[in-house]
Every structure is written in structure tokens, then in C-alpha cells.
Amino acid sequence: MxxxxxxxxxxxxxxxxxIRHVPCEADRLGLGAVCFSWRLALARLAPLPxxxxxxxxxxxxxxxxxxxxxxxxxxxxxxxxxxxxTRPRRExxxxxxxxxxxxRSGKRLPIxxxxxxxxxxxxxxxxxxxxxxxxxxxxxxxxxxIVEMLPVGTDSPLxxxxxxxxxxxxxxxxxxxxxxxxxxxxxxxxxxxxAETLLAxxxxxxxxxxxxxxxxxxxxxxxxxxxxxxxRVHGRYLVESRGELLMVGRLAPRPLAPTSAFRVFQMERTxxxxxxxxxxxxxxxxxxxxxxxxxxxxxxxxxxxxxxxxFEDGVYFLDDGVDVCDPCFDNxxxxxxxxxxxxxxxxxxxxxxxxxxxxxxx
Numbered sequence: 001m002x003x004x005x006x007x008x009x010x011x012x013x014x015x016x017x018x019i020r021h022v023p024c025e026a027d028r029l030g031l032g033a034v035c036f037s038w039r040l041a042l043a044r045l046a047p048l049p050x051x052x053x054x055x056x057x058x059x060x061x062x063x064x065x066x067x068x069x070x071x072x073x074x075x076x077x078x079x080x081x082x083x084x085x086t087r088p089r090r091e092x093x094x095x096x097x098x099x100x101x102x103x104r105s106g107k108r109l110p111i112x113x114x115x116x117x118x119x120x121x122x123x124x125x126x127x128x129x130x131x132x133x134x135x136x137x138x139x140x141x142x143x144x145x146i147v148e149m150l151p152v153g154t155d156s157p158l159x160x161x162x163x164x165x166x167x168x169x170x171x172x173x174x175x176x177x178x179x180x181x182x183x184x185x186x187x188x189x190x191x192x193x194x195a196e197t198l199l200a201x202x203x204x205x206x207x208x209x210x211x212x213x214x215x216x217x218x219x220x221x222x223x224x225x226x227x228x229x230x231x232r233v234h235g236r237y238l239v240e241s242r243g244e245l246l247m248v249g250r251l252a253p254r255p256l257a258p259t260s261a262f263r264v265f266q267m268e269r270t271x272x273x274x275x276x277x278x279x280x281x282x283x284x285x286x287x288x289x290x291x292x293x294x295x296x297x298x299x300x301x302x303x304x305x306x307x308x309x310x311f312e313d314g315v316y317f318l319d320d321g322v323d324v325c326d327p328c329f330d331n332x333x334x335x336x337x338x339x340x341x342x343x344x345x346x347x348x349x350x351x352x353x354x355x356x357x358x359x360x361x362x
Contacts, residue, residue, distance in 0.1 A: 024072040054362035061355040124150045131298040142203040144189040163212045183238040220279035222272045237295040241302035258330045262315045288313040319356040328356045
């Protein structure tokens, strides 16, 4: 009969087996809070079994501070904030100044409140959606944003760019055709319009001071009409998936109705019949083919179902706060076929009535 193994060895083996069934990094860290023996055993477990790539958390704003829920834990599991700095400070909330807040470190970086007008004048702006070319502490970081002038709704949306650390937007262009989404890809900001065409804005730095210059190119589209039937398009999103660019259309049966379906298109190079012109078109995908798409303006992401046992392909969406009857509550997961929206999402969360939830990206 074999001699019994020491307790410390049994504990390590048990913890290693447990961790294999705990995909969430936050829950893995929480195992160390069970007791001193567990904390000591976890410290000696090296290396830990690898965790899957983290899915986006759902951040739900509230006056007392944000709450976070993790889909890897079933969606209903509420996690503590990544740092104590996520609770809004009163003096910051009262200032209403634009800034970037790192929810993990609490670091705040000011960004422009105004954009330039003629004759050296400035005009206040409201940022509707923005994305970055690099992490904000990178000296080559450039931001692109869809903005509106104050008071909101008095003018069509504008497009502005600035270099991180500069107090005023460096360039403003009138949209002409309302902008739907922005993605930074292969060194350029691709801007999607409601006409489902793309403009490519490429940032460059000029001179000793590194002044920001923005080049603009029209991406040639050989458009074949997309018929959405009787549906109204609530929004369009750009998502990079498997090295390709997707456009996701969010549909509703009528104005002010909640989201009922999605259609997904892939950007492809093509040649026009008869003319020989070469350009791009959006080809509709008949199925998601094992993709999980998390969509929201300027922060959409794609994940592979094969990396997450128990999950199915679908489109996870959060309320963008426009064109719906119940602001902040048009959230869910869409699956097809057959077309179905599960509105029990985010489960277990008390949603804010003044601010829509957002994705907290890993």
C-alpha cells in the first residue's frame, strides 16, 4: 500500500484541477482569498494552467460607481471594479471635462473639449464616439472622434482628430453623410457612413513639433444595392474578424422599436462586370460560422466559439442610446438561424436609466 501523499501536495493537485474549470481571471484571483493555505498553494503553482482570452465584461454605470459582470461566469456574476479608482470622484463629475480614464490604474488623461473654427476661434464639442490608433501613453497615439457641436442636435455630426496631449482637435471635417462607426486598421482610420461606404484617414506627423496632418482617401466601392426590406437600420458597426473587415447591420421592424435582427457583411475586392473597374463590395455572410461578435460603436470585437466551450455563435449587443423606444435597455444576444434575440442580457444586472452599459475590453 502506497504511503499517503502530504497534504500540501494534495492541495496543489486539487487547486490545479479546480483552476482548469475557472476560465475567468478575476475568479482565479479570488481563489486566493479563501484562506491562507489556498493563497500559499496558489503562489507555489507555477505555471498556472492558461486561461482563455477574456471576453468583454459588461460595465453598467450607476451613481454609486460602475458594476462589472463577466460572461465567462455566466453573465450574472458581478465582479468588483478593476481598481478603486473606477468610482467617480465628485469634483471630476462636476467639471464635465473630456478625459480618458484608465479603469485599472485610475490614471486620467485630458483630451480636447473644443475644436478649431475659422479665424482662430474654438467651438465646444460633445464626443459621441472615439477610438485610438495606439495606447494613450504612446507618443504616436492619435484619436479619431465623431463629435457634435453644442447645443447638441443643431448641426450634423463632425469628424475630428487630435494627437494625444494636444488641447484642441487638429482637424475637423463635415460628415456630408452621417458617420456610423470608426475602426483603426493597418495604419488608417476607416470611417463608415450610412451609405455603407468607407473613407480612409491616415495620420502623419510633420515638422519639428510633429504637427498632425491627416490624409483622406476614398475607398472605391462598387455598390450593389443592399435591400433591408421593411426593416429599419438602427446602426452599422465595423468589426475585424479572421483578418477580414466585417460590417454588421443592426435592424428593427419599425422606427423606435427594439433590435430584432442583424445582418453581417464581409468586405471583398471585386471587379465590375463590363467596365473592368476594380473596387470593393460588401458580401453578405450566410452564417456566422463559429464567430461571437460583440458590437458597439468604435469598440466591436470578434471571438471564436471554439475557444469557449459551452458558447454558441451570435451577436452580443448593447444599447447605443439612439432610435429605440426604451433608452439604455435595448441589449441582448442575437442568434441565427432561426433569427432570435435573447433579452435576458446582461443577466442579473440592474441597468441604469440614464446611461447605457458598455463593453469593458480585456
